[in-house]
Amino acid sequence: MDLNADLGEGFGRWTLGDDEALLDIVTSANVACGFHAGDSSTMHRICVAAVQRGVAIGAQVGYRDLAGFxxxxxxxxxxxxxxxxxxxxxxxxxxxxxxxxxxxxxxxxGALYNTAAVDEGQASAVVAAVRAYDPALPVLCQPGSSLARLAAVAGLTVVGEGFADRGYQGDGTLVPRSAAGAIVHDPELVVARAVRMAVSHQVETSDGELVPCAVTSICLHGDTPGAVELAARVRAGLTEAGRQVAPFVTWPAG
Incomplete structure (x- = not known):
């Protein structure tokens, strides 16, 4: 199982989260590229630190919207x-x-992730960009989403991602951040959800139902309070459940 986190989301003198501490735990780093957050010096620092630790680096691309994150x-x-x-x-x-x-x-x-999950137009723009830049690059996204489907049709490698600290709806989409139950705060519950995703490929919805959630990477948000401790507990829980934690880009093909 791969464990990823959103990193480098500060800007200038403003910082968000403990990037270096998280890089000691996660296996893949989704690095903000300057549009929703991040800046040149932050990107440089995160890349150096990730390479030193053998952490895979992903371009976390977003809308041009610093003010709205x-x-x-x-x-x-x-x-x-x-x-x-x-x-x-x-x-x-x-x-x-x-x-x-x-x-x-x-x-x-953020909003691009959620929109591309259901909007074929914006999903197609993401796919077109990846195909134009390097069609060998995997796309990390929600399984069953429009982006996952269109990327697969285009011949791109699709990596299913789950969120241990986010609420899910019955259709497998995330509970909107504006709604109750969007964020799961109980650390023990977050660990249990991560293990269920890894072992049973299921997730419990906000209504208490179990729905399929076939993922090979689990995301934890670096801006969540106590993110470092939570990430460490999730990694330990996955290891105890018999899942090797390693960057998905290093796994053998197939």
């Missing part, structure tokens, strides 16, 4: 959205190369 839907011209995604991947790739690494995968952020 990329969590407000934008109805883009799809060509412009594709170009904005290409811009972000290229920016992060530069710092990866300087650090001795590379961009290993792509993951949309």
């Amino acid at each position: 990329g969590r407000r839907r934008i109805d883009y011209d799809l060509g412009e959205l594709c170009d904005d995604i290409l811009y972000q991947i290229g920016a992060l790739e530069a710092f990866c190369r300087v650090a001795g690494g590379q961009v290993d995968y792509i993951k949309p952020h």
